[in-house]
Amino acid sequence: MTQQTPLYAQHVALGARVVDFGGWDMPLHYGSQLDEHHAVRRDAGVFDVSHMRAVDVAGPGATPFLRHLLANDVQRLQHPGKALYSCMLNEQGGVLDDLIVYYRGPGRYRVVVNAGTAAKDLVWIRARAAAFDVEVVERADLAMVAVQGPTARDRTVGLFDAAGRAAALALEPFFAAEWGGEAGMFVARTGYTGEDGFEIMLPAGEVVAFWRRLLAAGVRPCGLGARDTLRLEAGMNLYGNDMDETTTPLESGLAWTVALGAPRDFIGRAALEAQQRAGLSRKLVGLLLDERGILRAHQTVYSPAGEGQTTSGTYSPTLERSIALARVPAATGGEVEVDIRGKRLRARVVRPPFVRHGKSVIVP
């Protein structure tokens, strides 16, 4: 049995192609994935991300607990509303999930995890929380939408009350504001597209009306298809594709999210330090296809340094050529070849992201 978000009937009414994603019936597109992609790069689009799960972590032990649980350090969050991207690791340093944690005030955090891993994550988090003075509350009562694009904030703030509008307009990137209490609005200037915008959590019972007002404000509904091409252009990893329990953040282009500076005992630390000492054998890179064709996940990459594999690949609607992420031997650089349906085509190693704020940012 698949699950449905509170917006499911809206998707169907809009003519969405619905697919199973992590056990949820989600819109793939509403007619044209390409048009939806361009809407986010040029104007504004909204994604139903209610399948993702908010988990509130609060109590006197919340900060020490999250400093133990996560590879990034919540001690970096000194200002209420500040967000932090982190991996949650197993003892072997493998990535259990990637998540965003928001600091809501002393001893209060909100963690947002992926849909497909949420059930597994909660079991893991609750088991580790037992040793700390902390309460873990799954917020299945909240729905979530992401409004993204250069005009997303302008089109959205008019839907908030005066106080909320002022708070939302004042947000710096990677900060959140909330008003109206636990059953109120939680608005973060974050996203998964490489564009400006908001991610908004609100009570599930209010999300249909809010969604309709967004559409009335000129925001285009966008499906998971566009979400995938946008995040890949932005060089952002997709959990389960580009990393999983068998890969560490160091092998996944996420060394910048691992805080090893402070003497802090977090889960997976010993394994990461051992991997660093031994030297990394693999790394995650961007690929730009130099010939006609489309890179997809699980294609073999050939280089003088050895073989690797693509982890995500697509047609980039912004660049009008194919791009990919690939896990390759650490010494790989410059020109490589990728086996696409039995033919070896030339590609170049580049540093992600490929696109930021609507423009190519490729650095060979």
Place this chain on the structure above:
Amino acid sequence: MSNNLPAELRYTRSHEWVRRNPDGTVTVGITDHAQHALGDIVFAETPEAGRVMAAGDACAVVESVKAASDVYSPVAGTVVAGNPALTDAPEKINTDPYGEGWLWQLTPADPAAVDALLDAAGYERVLAESAE
């Protein structure tokens, strides 16, 4: 949903269409149903002239943003030409699947094999069955 199925064409269960040309060649493409199911098409690879193919051979690739799909030869024959316009404008398969979005032209080994393919009513029944 009403299906866009020109009556003069022949069809396959794998969603190709075949047009019989006056010079004895045939033109092959994918149906409106197929292009709609694939979504926005961003790449097409068509066979080269002179290639000899058996019925059911995978001889073209059509890729949407999301996935790649093989296109199979409805009948045996020799390729006359692939559609050169698709190199720069693969979206023609979406916008005009029975016209400018054609994939390749071939000389059938046995012209009677074309007549044995599904007619529009037969293909419509295939679509109705798969929708059930």
